[in-house]
Amino acid sequence: MLERDHSCSSSIRCPIQARPRHAEQYQEDRQPRRPRRRSQQAQDHPAIFNELCKMLDPGKPSFTPKKGKTSVVMFVGLQGSGKTTTCTKYAYYHQKKGWRPALVCADTFRAGAFDQLKQNATKAKIPFYGSYTESDPVKIAVEGVETFKKENCDLIIVDTSGRHKQEAALFEEMRQVSEATKPDLVIFVMDSSIGQAAFDQAQAFKQSVSVGAVIVTKMDGHAKGGGALSAVAATKSPVIFIGTGEHMDEFEVFDVKPFVSRLLGMGDWSGFMDKIHEVVPMDQQPELLQKLSEGNFTLRIMYEQFQNILKMGPINQVFSMLPGFSAELMPKGREKESSAKIKRYMTMMDSMTNEELDSTNPKLMNESRMMRIARGSGRQVREVMEMLEEYKRLAKIWSKMKGLKIPKKGEMSALSRNMNAQHMSKVLPPQMLKQIGGMGGLQNLMKQMGSTKDMMGMFGGGDK
Ligand SMILES: Nc1nc2c(ncn2[C@@H]2O[C@H](COP(=O)(O)OP(=O)(O)OP(=O)(O)O)[C@@H](O)[C@H]2O)c(=O)[nH]1
Structure with missing residues (x-):
């Protein structure tokens, strides 16, 4: 029996804050960037950096669904690459922007796939369609797509089973699902840690169905996502999204720029640094960066940043560059309310001891201390607890920056000098390296690009 549901009862909503990223077709998510200074990547003409950016640009944007007009998007990929999770994330992303997405589970291979999709869809209040008993994915996919077309859903997302290129029968089945549902876009989902296999696998998918876009998942892990270069080359399709965690948002x-930065071991903080320079007063920047790299977030740091917010405007913009952060502190349009809240928090912190302000352990604050702080600031204990929750939330985000390497003046060029073909060969996926002509080809390429000078630029210009 086929099952579908439109009355998802769960009230769990996951706040999504689209962070500024610039794929061409998602222009509206971009924040205006201020003109870059000389030492920054764009003006420095970083050859290798640009070369990798170019490799990730297949030359044409992917098909972009239009709100209000029905599009069918099919997700394909290897087992466990994150398709089901990503389908919901993709639906949720669009739902937040006013679309009417719907999910169809055509994964009849993995027991539990439908339950997983159903659970995620219910959480996000997205209509879904699937079956516990029907074993023909083509039938489910067609019925699901037809149903949601009739219901005027504008984004019908079809999740399929995971498979790899050696599984000819499963590939044939995927081709049939595609033929029957005629998707406007097929998205190849790849795990960032796929490594060497990326090119062959992506190519095999492209040969069976018309892959038009790539999503790289699990970018929150250790893998740098080098396989994306191969997947783009093999499918001639752009990467459109990345998955940065298990949660829907x-x-x-x-x-492309932070992605390539990370690929080259520069960390995903080019945009973040821009924001720091923009929002935090000059004289406080070195200290803030130092504290960031130590990963120790204290109430005093929070207090100081609150002062910045009140003085300078939304420092949330800074934090919103960090993975996992949602700008709850200062929602757009509610700045006045937020400022009042921040001032309240600061009054409470004024009643704290130095030890409390400089501690990274909120457990120090027992009930009697909370009552004392509440009394001292004329607030409720509940509000003190709320403020501490806010602190814990920010501390969690802050801890992600632990180990951030902040190059000091003079270190930039040293770093550049160490950058050689050996390093590049580790960065490039093996398939790509082969295409360039192995180590020899790479060395030639780098010579042609005038590597040393350009690479100095890539790392910020150095201390010439
Ligand atoms: N950390 C992290 N985990 C992810 C991400 N995307 C998916 N996952 C996890 O990866 C695992 C596999 O994800 P699924 O969505 O079940 O993968 P699938 O491709 O549908 O799996 P099959 O249907 O078996 O092919 C799950 O535990 C997900 O929570 C991500 O961006 N980051």
Whole structure:
């Protein structure tokens, strides 16, 4: 029996804050960037950096669904690459922007796939369609798509079983699902840690169905996502989103520059640094960066940043560059309310001891201390607890920056000098390296690009 549901009762909503990322077709998510200074990537003409950016640009944007006009999008990929999770993230992302998405589970291979999709869809209040008993994915896919077309859903997302290229029968089945549902876009979902296999696998998918876009998942892990270069080359399709966690809102529009920065071991903080320079007063920047790299977030730091917010405007913009952060502190349009809240928090912190302000352990604050702080600031204990919750939330985000390497003046060029073909060969996926002509080809390429000078630029210009 086929099952579908439109009355998802769960009230769990996951706040999504689309972070500024710039895939061409998701322009509206971009924040205006201020002109870059000389030391920054764009003006420095970083050859290798640009070369990798170019490799990730297949030359044409992917098909972009239009709100209000029905589009069918089919997700394909290897087992466990994150298709089901990503389908919901993709639906949720669009739902937040006023679309009417719907999910169809055509994964009849993995027991539990339908339950997983159903659970996620219910959480996000997205209509879904699937079956516990029907074993023909083509039948489910067609019926699901037809149903949601009749209901005027504008984004019908079809999840399919995971498979790899050696499984000819499963590939044939995927082709049939595609033929029967005629998707406007087929998205190849790949795990960022896929490594060497990326090119062959992506190519095999492209040969069976018309892959038009790539999503790289699990970018929150250790893998740098080098396989994306191969997947783009093999499918001639752009990366459009990245998955940055297991939760529904851990999903970002692909932005090539931070992606390549990370690939080259520069960390995903180019945009973040821009924001720091923009929002935090000059004299406080070195100290803030130092504290960031230590990962120790204290109430005093929170207090100081609150002062900045009140003085300078939304420092949330800074934090919103960090993975996992949702700008709850200062929602757009409610700045006045937020400022009042921040001032309230600061009054409460004024009643704290130095030890409390400088501690990274909120457990220090027992009930009697909370009551004392509440009394001292003329607030409720509940409000003190709320403020501490806010602190814990920010501390969690802050801890993600632990170990951030902040190059000091002079270190930039040293870093650049160490950058050689050996390093590049580790960055590039093996298939790509082969295409360039192995180590020899790579060395030639780098010579042609005038590597040393350009690479100095890539790392910020150095201390010439
Ligand atoms: N950390 C992290 N985990 C992810 C991400 N995307 C998916 N996952 C996890 O990866 C695992 C596999 O994800 P699924 O969505 O079940 O993968 P699938 O491709 O549908 O799996 P099959 O149907 O078996 O092919 C799950 O535990 C997900 O929670 C991500 O961006 N980050």
